[in-house]
Amino acid sequence: MQHDLQHTISLLARTPTALNALLRDLPETWTLCNEGEKTWSAFDVVGHLIHGERTDWMPRAKIILQSGESRPFEPFDRWAQERESRGKSLGELLDEFTRLRSENLSELRRLNLRPEQLELRGRHPALGVVTLSELLATWAVHDLTHLHQISRLMAHQYREAVGPWREYLGVLHCAGHSA
């Protein structure tokens, strides 16, 4: 399946509502627990998604449109949420993510990107040359990789509670496939 900008936007627009439906007011045993040292909770993931809205996707799209390969992207801080989410509630983070995503998608739609613009190139600090199309497709799959992570880390809390069914539940056998 080729990248389709309208399909990407359809998915990106749904993530805040889906996370809100899943996580808001859920007991903290589901939302604040992680999978062990140096792993994230659902609370951490929402903070990470917020940081992406602020510093990753649209800022990088604008770098590609304005400077192409000549200006590499800023490296992304994968641990920024430890600092930025401090003192906030999960409800506040969900509200913030919803607002930022909505603003970013409004900006993306306003750009009214033409197919040839989607082929414009930028430079990732580690991956090298990438296209605007690849960046926008990655934005959507990045949402899905964190939905995948949230479902896994929540399931992890019941890994003992399910008893012998553990064998059948694929999510309990997933270690995350991190790079």
Place this chain on the structure above:
Amino acid sequence: MQHDLQHTISLLARTPTALNALLRDLPETWTLCNEGEKTWSAFDVVGHLIHGERTDWMPRAKIILQSGESRPFEPFDRWAQERESRGKSLGELLDEFTRLRSENLSELRRLNLRPEQLELRGRHPALGVVTLSELLATWAVHDLTHLHQISRLMAHQYREAVGPWREYLGVLHCAGHSA
């Protein structure tokens, strides 16, 4: 983390709303595509969840309460949705899942299960002796295993479109861990 019935119900109650937020009216390239032969689409998964509401969770809970280990559960048909979802739209399936889940949770709440009842035992046709507590915890983790699957199979559609970012996106390296 021990099984906590109220936490289980909190999660079970959110799944229909979360799937609705994620999937309703999403382009069919996301909802009808699968990961290859003998794999499921999001449409198939919602059909499977419906079949579970009808034949698995509460029916098995009632067998435990009424007959204990003396009456093994009926084996679960993992492919029933091929037959039962035929001719329906995803929107219809989401409505049906929402209604059935709501009815089942009403019934579960009405049972007002005491801690000692959660330790009652039943007999799974393949796994052997299981407890009511394990069955109910599994109901919740089963939702999560399918949310994990849906995020993975949707991401799969963009596995080429993300270009070199593929390396960083754990969900694209997950093969499902099926038993």
